[in-house]
Amino acid sequence: HYETTGPELIGQTGGHIDAFVAATGTGGTLAGVARSLHENVPNAKLFLADPPGSVLFEFFRSGRMGFRSGSSITEGIGQGRLTDNLAQARDLIEDAVLIPDEASIEMVFRMLKDEGIPLGASSALNVAAAVEVSKRVPPGSTVVTMLCDSARNYADRLFSAAWLESKGLLDAVPDDCRHFLT
Numbered sequence: 153h154y155e156t157t158g159p160e161l162i163g164q165t166g167g168h169i170d171a172f173v174a175a176t177g178t179g180g181t182l183a184g185v186a187r188s189l190h191e192n193v194p195n196a197k198l199f200l201a202d203p204p205g206s207v208l209f210e211f212f213r214s215g216r217m218g219f220r221s222g223s224s225i226t227e228g229i230g231q232g233r234l235t236d237n238l239a240q241a242r243d244l245i246e247d248a249v250l251i252p253d254e255a256s257i258e259m260v261f262r263m264l265k266d267e268g269i270p271l272g273a274s275s276a277l278n279v280a281a282a283v284e285v286s287k288r289v290p291p292g293s294t295v296v297t298m299l300c301d302s303a304r305n306y307a308d309r310l311f312s313a314a315w316l317e318s319k320g321l322l323d324a325v326p327d328d329c330r331h332f333l334t
Contacts, residue, residue: 153181158188161296167192170293173199173249173281174300175229175274176208179238181298186241197289198241200248201281201297203256206230208238212248225253225309225319226273228301247288254324255280260303260310261329272301273310 161169172189174182182200189196202209203224208231210218220232234242259276263269271279278297286295309315313333316322325333 153184154187155184157181157298158185158192161185162188162192165294165296168294169193169196169296171197171199171285171289171295172297173201173278173285173295174298175201175203175226175277175281176231176235176238177228179231179235179241181300182245183237183241186244190244197246197285198244199281199285200245201278202248202250203230203277204250204252207232208234209248209250212245224256225321226256226277227306229274229277249281249284251277251280251284253319253321257310257316257321257324258326259283261325261332264303264332265326265329269299270303270307271299272303272306274301275299 169189172185176182186198200208200212203226205220205222205224207218207220211234224230256273256277259280260271260273263271263276263279282295282297303310311332311334313322
């Protein structure tokens with residue numbers, strides 16, 4: 153990501169990136185992009201997006217590694233430890249945003265209805281985090297994130313009223329998006 157994704161984002165935006173935010177699994181994407189941006193767009197602010205149950209939000213906020221508590225519907229992101237990849241960029245990450253599952257689910261449906269993009273929960277978490285970060289930077293700023301999964305592999309759950317109800321997330325589906333439920 154240091155050699156590929158970071159330079160690609162810089163090229164696609166003409167180097168105008170005010171903030172980058174992403175969730176982490178191994179931490180490779182965030183760390184690589186953070187290092188690339190730090191060298192090439194040094195004023196870009198870097199944020200970690202984190203789901204419930206992960207310890208990284210607290211770590212990047214306080215410097216203390218807590219214990220995992222709770223869980224999230226997102227898969228492959230949110231950690232119980234600081235990975236070696238992410239440790240390489242620890243000093244480059246300015247802040248972290250905690251995105252509840254309700255916000256991720258709402259964004260899955262908003263992006264499908266409003267933009268026609270069928271996101272998975274991890275991508276939806278990243279978009280919700282980008283919206284949150286956009287509130288912390290000046291108006292007109294360019295905030296970049298990653299769309300790392302699609303709804304295709306998760307459709308039987310994400311669009312299931314019964315599954316969402318079982319997770320306590322059915323109420324997170326916007327009223328004007330309920331027609332997508334099965």
